[in-house]
Amino acid sequence: MTALDIRLFGDPVLRTVAEEITDPSDPTLRTLVDDMYETMDAAGGVGLAANQVGVTRRVFVYDCDGDRGHIINPVWKAIGEETQTGREGCLSVPDVGGDVTRAAQIHVSGVTVDGEPVDREATGLLARCVQHETDHLDGVMFFQRMAPETRRDVMGEIRASEWFNR
DSSP, X not given: OXXXXXXXXXXXXXXXXXXXXXXXXOHHHHHHHHHHHHHHHHHTOSEEEGGGGTOOBSEEEEEETTEEEEEEEEEEEESSSOEEEEEEEETTEEEEEEEEEEESEEEEEEEOXXXXXXXXXXXXXXXXXXXXXXXXXXXXXXXGGSOHHHXXXXXXXXXXXXXXXO
């Protein structure tokens, strides 16, 4: 396994919609997933989408409160209308974060590299993670989900950051 470079905000790949994976048994996909786990772990994250490492394929990995896995071609929908608001950050936007409101309970489906179906409900951090990482695969950054005044503050932090001004 190899820790890959994480793309930072400003890289066009983060605004690119990832392509659906038509062959989950492709051996290069297993290598990508393994490398994404390694990258997420090395960076101390709880989730990582493929386009964050420069690959526009619909897959993400996660490790939320001991629940570790990956989902290929994830599709989620809210269960009910209840929401949760909490602080989010992003490995592609280092040291910057803010409150984002998301669905409190979701149903997510997809498949694994072993061809196993993913069909489950999630709440809490895992629900937030699924929504955040699926947003990445749709070319959406977490701060786009923030209230306008919070988003302005976050954009100011990004513009002032050392990593953005290299």
